[in-house]
Amino acid sequence: MTPRVTRAGDRGLLADFGPDVPAEELHARAAALRARDDVIACIVGHQSLYVTFHGAPEVDFDDAPPITITTRTHVIDVDFSGPDLEELLAHAHVTREAFLARIPSLRLTARYLGFRAGFAYLEGWPEAWRMPRRPRSRNLVPRGSFAIAGAMAGFYPVDSPGGWNILGRTNAALWDPNTAPPNRFAPGDVIELRAVSIDRFDAPPVDRVVANGHVVAEVVIPGQLTTIVGARDWKRAAYGVSPGGAFDAMAAASANRAVGNGDVPLLECVLVLPRLRFRVAKHVGFCDGSGLVRTFTLGAAEELDIGRFHGGLRGYLAIEGGIDEMRAPFAEGPRVLRKGDELRAATFVGLAAVAPSLNRADLHVIRVIAGPHEAPPLPEEWEVTSELNRIGIRLRRRAGGGTAGEPPALKLADLRELPSCGMQFGTLQWHPDGSLVAMGPDHPVTGGYLQPATVISEDLWKLAQLAPGERIRFEVLEKA
Numbered sequence: 001m002t003p004r005v006t007r008a009g010d011r012g013l014l015a016d017f018g019p020d021v022p023a024e025e026l027h028a029r030a031a032a033l034r035a036r037d038d039v040i041a042c043i044v045g046h047q048s049l050y051v052t053f054h055g056a057p058e059v060d061f062d063d064a065p066p067i068t069i070t071t072r073t074h075v076i077d078v079d080f081s082g083p084d085l086e087e088l089l090a091h092a093h094v095t096r097e098a099f100l101a102r103i104p105s106l107r108l109t110a111r112y113l114g115f116r117a118g119f120a121y122l123e124g125w126p127e128a129w130r131m132p133r134r135p136r137s138r139n140l141v142p143r144g145s146f147a148i149a150g151a152m153a154g155f156y157p158v159d160s161p162g163g164w165n166i167l168g169r170t171n172a173a174l175w176d177p178n179t180a181p182p183n184r185f186a187p188g189d190v191i192e193l194r195a196v197s198i199d200r201f202d203a204p205p206v207d208r209v210v211a212n213g214h215v216v217a218e219v220v221i222p223g224q225l226t227t228i229v230g231a232r233d234w235k236r237a238a239y240g241v242s243p244g245g246a247f248d249a250m251a252a253a254s255a256n257r258a259v260g261n262g263d264v265p266l267l268e269c270v271l272v273l274p275r276l277r278f279r280v281a282k283h284v285g286f287c288d289g290s291g292l293v294r295t296f297t298l299g300a301a302e303e304l305d306i307g308r309f310h311g312g313l314r315g316y317l318a319i320e321g322g323i324d325e326m327r328a329p330f331a332e333g334p335r336v337l338r339k340g341d342e343l344r345a346a347t348f349v350g351l352a353a354v355a356p357s358l359n360r361a362d363l364h365v366i367r368v369i370a371g372p373h374e375a376p377p378l379p380e381e382w383e384v385t386s387e388l389n390r391i392g393i394r395l396r397r398r399a400g401g402g403t404a405g406e407p408p409a410l411k412l413a414d415l416r417e418l419p420s421c422g423m424q425f426g427t428l429q430w431h432p433d434g435s436l437v438a439m440g441p442d443h444p445v446t447g448g449y450l451q452p453a454t455v456i457s458e459d460l461w462k463l464a465q466l467a468p469g470e471r472i473r474f475e476v477l478e479k480a
Helices: 023-034 085-092 096-105 234-239 249-258 457-464
Strands: 004-007 012-016 039-044 048-053 073-078 108-114 119-123 138-141 145-149 152-155 160-162 165-169 190-195 215-221 226-229 266-270 275-278 282-287 293-298 314-319 342-344 365-370 381-388 392-397 427-430 436-439 450-455 471-478
Touching: 023 039, 023 048, 023 108, 039 108, 039 234, 073 165, 085 096, 085 165, 096 190, 249 266, 249 282, 249 293, 249 314, 249 457, 365 457, 450 457
Parallel strands: 073 190, 365 471
Antiparallel strands: 004 012, 012 048, 039 048, 108 119, 108 190, 119 152, 138 160, 145 152, 145 165, 215 275, 215 342, 226 266, 266 314, 282 293, 282 314, 365 450, 381 392, 381 471, 392 436, 427 436, 427 450
8 A cells, every 4th residue: 555655844754544544554564664773753643654764754665564463352431421422412413321322332442552641542433423623622631531533532541631522531540651561552452331420530640760879969949840851762652652852952962961961861941940959069061042051060068059040941951970860661741840859860871962053043933844734824923822831832823913813714624633643843733723733842642633834853942942922933944
């Protein structure tokens, strides 16, 4: 089967095999591609493969090798009292009683994992009960929620944003970041639903963090928002977990190089540096969003207390020798510092940090490559909203006259049911309400909204430094 191949940024391709491709073929092709030295990752979508490369993207999609998938059957209890259930019943012209009576006969099959940690896309939802995605994603969908989009169904294994229609919720353990594998469902598994009433929903599993290395410093004040970020790890994508990594990789590499580190975990700080009391003498390097690098030498019992920094939204603080990431093996996001935390020395030596290019010109001009989806012309002028974090940055269209206005009528409503496909740091996702989301390093692995363009790798650092209210302009370099 020959796919339709389009560009996905300067280091990616989207190969769409059409709606009739068997899931087994997609997984077989993905396994073969992941074995290639030039491939960083291959994400299986509903009918596609999203491939990212170390350099310029180039691949021939040959015949898929054979693959055997071991499957299991799961029976999951669901309390069907979700906020969108009544809308479904009205949309499908079915009574609640008839809906619940049919639930036990359904057999859902996991086609692939994606979106967020352990999220399985389930086939087999009745076509008569199809509903389009929400026009705007919710900021928070509770873990365990059972939801549908189009004729696909799925459980949200962790708290996360989401644009699917929520019909109910389960207490079943769907994701445990402390175990291997961390996900309950795997591709090919069969899921049966049992309608029940649930009085109380359990708390999620607590991340079990094994303390490694000796104590380097104590957190006296954590700063405004400080996280421990390590190297980007695309192997996590196979479980539906974002690859993570520093938001501004160039600034992080500069901070690490300033104290002789390789690519080891360090602190990503928003606007305010943490106040640290050192237990042992260490050299410390700090690089702000402007590229300015400063170094310090701290003795035992001395404190680093810089406070507010300037030159960008995010800065990076590296400690000589690196620090432990302090998180469970499959934790969805990086560790957030709290008062009283102890920073421990890294137990490995990272690869030598590549000498970064710190040309910090044109922060507000962001270069993109059109695609992978065909889309209406992307407006150039946008404004950064207050909805921004390591998952993504929501942008709103700049209206004429230099003031923010309502999103334009873009006729995107018919694109809410795009087959979900892979994404990467820098993917632009256009929502039917007219807003645009630029994906950050903790982005969902897959998504079903329109992807009109992808930020080139050299400009990803700019996304890290954008603050609410700033105006940006997209410059399209080439077509998909």
